[in-house]
Amino acid sequence: MGAIILDGRRIAQEIQKELSPKVKELKEEGVTPGLAVIRVGEEPASAIYVRNKKKKALELGIYFEEHALPENTVQDELINLIEGLNENPMLDGIVLQLPLPQHLDEKRILERISPVKDVDGFHPLNMGRLLKGEPSFIPATPRGIVELLDRYQIPLEGKRAAVVGRSDIVGKPLAFLLLSRNATVTICHSKTKDLSLITKEGDILVIALGKPGFIKERMVKEGSVVIDVGINRVGNRIVGDVDFEKVKEKASHITPVPGGVGPMTIIMLLSNVIKAAEGRKLGK
Ligand SMILES: NC(=O)c1ccc[n+]([C@@H]2O[C@H](COP(=O)([O-])OP(=O)(O)OC[C@H]3O[C@@H](n4cnc5c(N)ncnc54)[C@H](OP(=O)(O)O)[C@@H]3O)[C@@H](O)[C@H]2O)c1
Numbered sequence: 001m002g003a004i005i006l007d008g009r010r011i012a013q014e015i016q017k018e019l020s021p022k023v024k025e026l027k028e029e030g031v032t033p034g035l036a037v038i039r040v041g042e043e044p045a046s047a048i049y050v051r052n053k054k055k056k057a058l059e060l061g062i063y064f065e066e067h068a069l070p071e072n073t074v075q076d077e078l079i080n081l082i083e084g085l086n087e088n089p090m091l092d093g094i095v096l097q098l099p100l101p102q103h104l105d106e107k108r109i110l111e112r113i114s115p116v117k118d119v120d121g122f123h124p125l126n127m128g129r130l131l132k133g134e135p136s137f138i139p140a141t142p143r144g145i146v147e148l149l150d151r152y153q154i155p156l157e158g159k160r161a162a163v164v165g166r167s168d169i170v171g172k173p174l175a176f177l178l179l180s181r182n183a184t185v186t187i188c189h190s191k192t193k194d195l196s197l198i199t200k201e202g203d204i205l206v207i208a209l210g211k212p213g214f215i216k217e218r219m220v221k222e223g224s225v226v227i228d229v230g231i232n233r234v235g236n237r238i239v240g241d242v243d244f245e246k247v248k249e250k251a252s253h254i255t256p257v258p259g260g261v262g263p264m265t266i267i268m269l270l271s272n273v274i275k276a277a278e279g280r281k282l283g284k
Helices: 008-028 044-060 075-087 106-110 124-131 140-151 171-180 195-199 261-281
Strands: 034-040 063-069 093-096 160-164 184-188 204-207 225-228 232-234 237-239
Touching: 008 044, 008 140, 008 261, 034 044, 034 075, 034 261, 044 063, 044 261, 063 075, 075 093, 075 106, 093 261, 124 171, 140 171, 140 225, 140 261, 160 171, 160 195, 171 184, 171 204, 184 195
Parallel strands: 034 063, 034 093, 160 184, 160 204, 204 225
Antiparallel strands: 232 237
């Protein structure tokens, strides 16, 4: 039979169509949603991610600016740029493309983005609100995952969810989102013992660790929903963290890589920018 493929590309297009009139309406009222993305260094993957964000932003009619800084940028320069963008009334959202070069202190720099423009939801204030169940900006990847599950009408309440990976960007915020939807969540990481005992219990299994084909068929529960967040370059192909061909025979639903979580992430980020612009219109 094989699993139902959770088509993130199609759902992201559907959401884009829903967002488009909102942008038009905002523009008619004199508010053009604006996004600035900062990229430091020459990491090729980051350049591709920024290009994809820009393409979708422009399709939606969102004002977009990119600040590409050299690898040797010092912390104060970057903070000065962020503070300028915080003050810029044309911008609703600021994204700092991660990872940063080693010499820059990612956590401290993220704290300098104004929480009202923190469309990635990585500022401690927004993370704290998420933890308390009163989110403002929810990080785009976890939000995209939950949205994808909702659009396929996959129930979360009472389900066992196993999340592999505990990054601030994916694993941790996703675990709290699933918890807020009444799933019973276990978070796994590199020190987890007997990982497959936990993954096999997951009605919903989310993998965000960054190792190609790491999750094998024997680690997955029959009939489970498998969400593969991983983006790994193998030769000239992009693959996920799940052994897709084998696991899709056992799961009930599965995301492909590419075309699963990736497109959902971009559209959810832009949805956060539009939300921020709506806040600006209301003078929040
Ligand atoms: N599709 C998208 O839009 C999207 C968005 C963001 C990220 N990604 C991709 O998702 C993947 C994860 O990204 P990230 O930023 O969350 O990664 P990260 O910060 O590198 O975190 C990886 C996590 O995996 C855990 N881990 C590593 N090896 C493990 C093992 N053998 N068993 C169990 N857990 C293990 C680590 O545990 P420790 O905490 O113990 O080290 C860590 O929590 C990457 O491939 C990234 O490219 C995709």
